[in-house]
Amino acid sequence: MPDPIPQWQIYADSDVPEAFVQAVKQQAPGTEGRYLPRLLWQRGIRDVEQLAGYLFAANYQPTSASEFGQEMQWAVQRIVQAIERQEAIAIWGDFDADGVTSTAVLWDGLGQFFPQHEKLFYYIPNRFTESHGLSKTGIDQLKHVQVIVTCDTGSTNLEEIQYAQSLGIDVIVTDHHTLPQMRPPVIAIVNPRTLAKDHPFASLSGVAVAYKLVEALYEALPDIPEKSIDNLLDLVAIGLIADLVELKGDCRYLAQKGIEQLQKQSTKEATRPGITRLLELCKRSGDRPTDISFGLGPRINAVSRIQGDAHFCVELLTSLDVERCRELAEETELANARRKALQKDVLQQAKAKLAQIDLSTTGVIVLWDEQWSGGVLGLVAGQIAQEYGKPTILLTIDEEYAKGSARSTNQIDLYQLVKDQEHLLHRFGGHPFAAGLSLAIDNLPLFAQAINQRLLQQSDPPTPTIQADLCVTVSELNLELYKELRLIEPCGMGNPIPKLLIKNCWFNAGRNTKLQDLRGRKVEYIRTPFMLWDETVEKGFPGVWWGHYAYELPTGRCDAIVELENNTYHKRYEVRLVGVRACDDVNVTASTQWLLDWRSHRTEESAIELKTAPASWIEFQTWFRRAISQQLPLAIAYPPPTIMPPVEIWQTLVGIAKYLSRTRKTATRQQLYDRLQIGDVALKAGIQALEQFGFHVSYENHCFSVSISHGNPEQSNRAIEQFLTAVREEQFYRQYFAQVPFGTMRSIVSQWN
Template sequence: MGDPVLQWQVYGDSEVPEAFVQAVKQQAPGIEGRYLPQLLWQRGIREVERLAGYLFAASYQPTSAIAFGKEMQWAVQRLVQAIERDETIAIWGDFDADGVTSTAVLWDGLGQFFPQHEKLFYYIPNRLTESHGLSKTGIDQLKHVHLIVTCDTGSTNLDEIQYAQSLGIDVIVTDHHTLPELRLPVIAIVNPRSLDQNHPFASLSGVAVAYKLVEALYEALPDVPEKPIEQLLDLVAIGLIADLVELKGDCRYLAQKGIEQLQKQSTKEATRPGITRLLELCKRSGDRPTDISFGLGPRINAVSRIQGDAHFCVELLTSQDVQRCRELAEQTELANTRRKALQKDVLQQAKAKLSQLDLSTTGVIVLWDEQWSAGVLGLVAGQIAQEYGKPTILLTIDGEFARGSARSTNQIDLYQLVKDQEHLLHRFGGHPFAAGLSLAIDNLELFAQAINQRLLQSSEPPIPTIQADLCVTVSELNLELYKEIRLIEPCGMGNPIPKLLIRNCWFQAGRNTKLQDFRGRKVEYIRTPFTIWDETVEKGFPGIWWGHYAYELPSGRCDAIVELENNVQQKRYEVRLIAVRACEQVNVAAQSQWLLDWRSDRTTEDALPPAHGNVLELKTAPANWIEFQTWFRRAIHQQRPLAIAYPPPTLMPAAEIWQTLVGIAKYLSRTGKTATRQQLYDRLHIGDVALKAGIQALEQFGFQVTYADQRFRMTLKDSDQSVNAAIEQFFTAVREEQFYRQYFAQVPFSTLQAVVAQWDIPTRN
């Protein structure tokens, strides 16, 4: 009963307008445009005028901090007043990655105006003994300050704010969590939840709001800061991507700019030795959002999950003491190692409890156990929510109370679901995708029943689904696909990492291994390396299945959903396996009827099915599977059968083709004439990939090659004979194309039929 049954969905292969495809290629001239236009179109990025700003941060016009309105003005006025009066300020943060980086941004940013440790202090609650938000106990430790500035917290802490005011302490709230119906009695509350949902700031996380406050103060007092505000953006990127917020508008822009800054931390331009050491420990370079979501973010979160107290994380992120930062980074790494083992244990125990439930009648998964570590409950809840397709709440028992974390899925507003049971709760807070809560243990059973009933009353039970963005073959898992996927990064809520469906594939599993920490000790967390194969390749493609054993991989043909990654450590591309299932029964005749074999003597019209009229002929053996699929898609779109009518290929030695190409280039240079792409294809008997490699070799050989009005112009500038590496790359491309041309000339027709039957290409009635 407990096994999840996820419904697989694939985005329809909707026709992307050619004008949009060309616009995308114009904005990103280094790509071929096979995948990116489709991904953008599916994600609602369809206005040509938005493309440049979406793809490239340099083309986006960021929104000024003053767009927050009067609340931001009031916050800045109070901070300027504190500077003029030489007052003492305390930053009140939170213990997760967004809260820690928010605190670090204010610590560094406000530290340009207030002496740190003299007039500026920070406080972060203990995850294991305190909860999110302000507390009277913590405020008692800050009686000496005149002003508290919260970050990533505080929007619902009315009682605590009134207590601070009774002590003569003013409060500025910066946060992104759900607002109460009535405005808090504070100096200012800067929170994007007060803005329209289409506002460029609508999805900012806590760290981004904190950054905007610093930005506004920099603009008010531009002569004071000694460090450029851009140096804070790496911290902003870490908090944004580690938190569950939608990366759109200024949120996406800040993440893009932040990753540019983060990359510097693994170079000689590094300004944060703590981040530099963390990147070393997680074997990442900081140039990808996944370096945060799978590297830095979990490590920063692990400190409070394991130790409770996250204060030293701010020091780790902001200190310039290299030796101290190395020590703190290694403590962080050890905490993360312990976190992985705890997470694995709790996940196994939670799944054992799930096996006793009837999931067909369960809308929200609610589980609890007095032995569970509170620090990893949010992580495990997120795993279960994703795997089972249902909102998940996990709690641990602490005295008379149960407290824990909730994670949502399938766009269900979990915050509202929990809030509807507020009468049963002791405390709660969060946003639609994640929440924290506590309640009396006597209310647990009633809470679980009530929240399930509430979901079922408000909507149909959600169907657990996993969405694939593109249907590809193993041969398409290459640099071109990777380049185009990278352009939609950073990924997150509302813009997930593209998931790739590979049909009719099979696996060759390696030996599952346990991870090792930086000291070489085994970690109780497993991964299984594998290679994935299909009919389009003669060599398997590498991949990793995290948290699974080798025996769990199916032995026969199957369908798989994967994500394409760049493994910087091993200098290769690989896939991360997301889901796998046995192959569905495919109606081969339905799609393969559009394919005809005219490679032998069947070249007469009577070989055609009478209902189909004219035919599209493929007269040259394809140089790869992508080219063959492109022809097949064209045939389907035109409602014409595709006849493979090519003769055995003409295979010239690669060196001879190179000499011919050089001769053509010299002729064009001498005469001033031009050549079309098709003329070069026909003369050299090569395809697009080899031609591109040949052009690159010519450019190193001394030719200037330009392409305009669909024609090549070549001019010899300065001959350079030391181009062996480029020529060898050309030879390799030619030989690979020739291999495939021979393959397509000889492959059994039944194999081609089986392959095209697996492609997700809709036919029109």
């Protein structure tokens, strides 16, 4: 069946009212208003009265913490009572970035009222040995306190709350996750899900709710705090942007204010040495939301993903001990390097499993493996969901349960889908875009079948899409565009980073490189630098393609979707490549006359010949669009494929690698295709297997070169098996394309836009 081919969509150039354009230019002096009005209009920001507050935090009127109503009053009253009675209080956090920063906000905020480590304590569960939320084991370690304040967790832990009560401990819940049907027996539950969906607090994450509790306490006891509450806003920004919440209303305001505070940490005004060192390590300045989403957030999350215990992250974010913070930041950086390698391995293995699945009849991707590291499953699930356009659940298996993470796409409420199978689950929790779950191993096949049926009953399987916001030229990738795009920030759920479509462009790829950790060890995570050109420039524009090799970039004209970035480390603007395909200057809808069948009868007309059976519909589509761009039909002219045993292909590939390393000669991509009879996907898997096997493969000037390197025996067998799986999959498709009726091809082509 056809592979999932992402459909590219571009917003139509709808007329933006001139009055709105002028209003935007008035609110954003110093900009030309070429792009910003259209972006705002597309995203539904059309109320002129709200423009000033949306674009600039200084013009927004933040909502009072009292909007949480009586629950907030009860929470503050109990904490004030604990202060007066000199009771001990514990913060119960969580191990992800939102949970860690929530804990840090309460640690610093409540630390203005309680002596830390004497009357104020914090507890964060271990990702590997515990789960999200309260646990009886953890509560037993807090028997000496009289109050527990949760953050980013706790709403559905009814049994654990009752257990704490039995020990004489009062519980205050601050959270943003799904509420139970009945209010839990707590002193207070401060959760934005108790408010209307259009309330300014509706999308607050855990860290923002924790901040609002501290804000209410500051208002109740204004004479006690010695530090301004604004000092907490950098922590709030990190948690908000790292979590999957919609940045609107007060959520957007807090993120904007928090970034203003965060960028101070890379200056002489720095107040958090741990954050300062983290910014140095990720080579960022803290003035962009992407400094969090691609820099700080992944590093904080990596600690629990690799070590399980994220307890020291709170110390990293709040301590004033420069040397201690430097030590913890570097430990965090090493964990992140290890996370990248694990994430890449699991992604490869998951894709190998996907190759065995008929995705045309799959609504929700559910995969499991006993070897997978549970700490990176959420990240990989997110990558697969985005690439394949389907909600994805990945699980690892221990002796009794399968545990894992789920990520959604295309606005599908994944939490509800999982909840509908509650009778098969041991535990679960989350929100519409992300969830965690565990279930008995014996229930896995039934769960996968049931959740797929549930989604397919609701709607047709979603088609993966990439939505472009603006069509620009390379010459427009300049300061003016950057200034206008920045006013859209902070970006996140509901307000994605603007994607720019560049047509009829081409690439000059640099040498792909592997990252290195602090100890100089290579990390199995690839980045390819490039220069981007089109007819409007005489000098290429720099960019990076993460997770891809240089040879994967097309060699001719193409269309690309990119995101514009400011690389403060290299002091330049650059783009991040999101998607690339052959030029689409001609609308190919219903262009079946551009397809010829020469397998049995050759005609005299000129055509682009497809002489080797493709290994996927994506490869076939690439050939078709290439022919269209040259204004020639595509002729299907391949014979039945010759099928070599996959093991023999691997042995041949190793022989080629030995020959190239010994002779220092090079080979082109086409030479490897012809010699091995494989395509892009299998070649990429083969190169990865070679590098685990003991070779270093580089790609420069459209040629591969090979040298001897250090192998990884633990990973090589698995990498070789992934290569063999990719070869088998491609061979299956080549045999399929050798026999597929021409009418089926014409039907598929007619669906492409």
